[in-house]
Amino acid sequence: MNLSRPDLEADGWAFALELYARPGVADACLKLQNEASVDxxxxxxxxxxxxxxxILLTSAELRELDEACRPWREQIVWPLRAIRSELKIGPLPAPNNETEQFRSKVKAVELAAEQLQNQLLAERLPLRPPERNAVGPEELRSVLCNVASLFLERRGGKPVADPLSSINEIVDAATRDAR
Incomplete structure (x- = not known):
């Protein structure tokens, strides 16, 4: 693979933004995040x-990626997200027009933190020759379920809702052009 780490980072970020913008994907991602603690x-x-x-990452590779970004996610991204979410309802003087502008700034900082996490992930993404001609929906579903399982293990395996419907939404959107 002749892709530099900065190219991998830029391509990964562009892919994430493009996929997230597809119909149904943002809601599916947020459901996985909020109900199953998925990163x-x-x-x-x-x-x-x-x-x-x-490239379909193995369970060991998924755990390595998780361990690499876990401190950043838990110490930076999640606290920023908590602040942004709290500003929707309070404390005083929130919510009002001024605090909504402040919340928008926090949201921009949260997105920048996620972009830095993308960089961290890209730096640690295993680079190897492609394993197959194409990754089909079933294979993608399997690896994304492995990601969800990694986070569900931390919750004691008790999701608030079934993550599979959200994963299916993401798989459908990610593989739509490949069909």
Missing amino acids: VMMLLMVAFAAVRHR
Whole structure:
């Protein structure tokens, strides 16, 4: 594979933004994030490796990626997200027009933190020759379920809702052009 790490980072970020913007994907990602504690940035990077580079990451590789970005996610991304979410309802003086502008700034910083996480993931993404001609929906579904399982294990395996419907939505959107 003749792709530099900066190219991989840029391509991974572009892929994540493009996929996230497709109908139904944002809602599916947020459901996985909110109900199963799935790291959406990691999920999108794993989908990128599969769809664009035809590499299905192993469980061990998924755990390595998770361990690489876990401190950043837990110490930076999640606290920013919590602040942004809290500003929707309070404390005083929130919510009002001024705090909504502030919330928008926090949202931009949260997105920048996710972009830095994308960089971290791209730096650690295993680079190897493609494993197959194309990754089909079933293979993509399997690797994304492995990502969700990694996070569900931390929750004691008790999702609030079944993550498979959300994963199916993402798989359908990611493989739509390949069909």
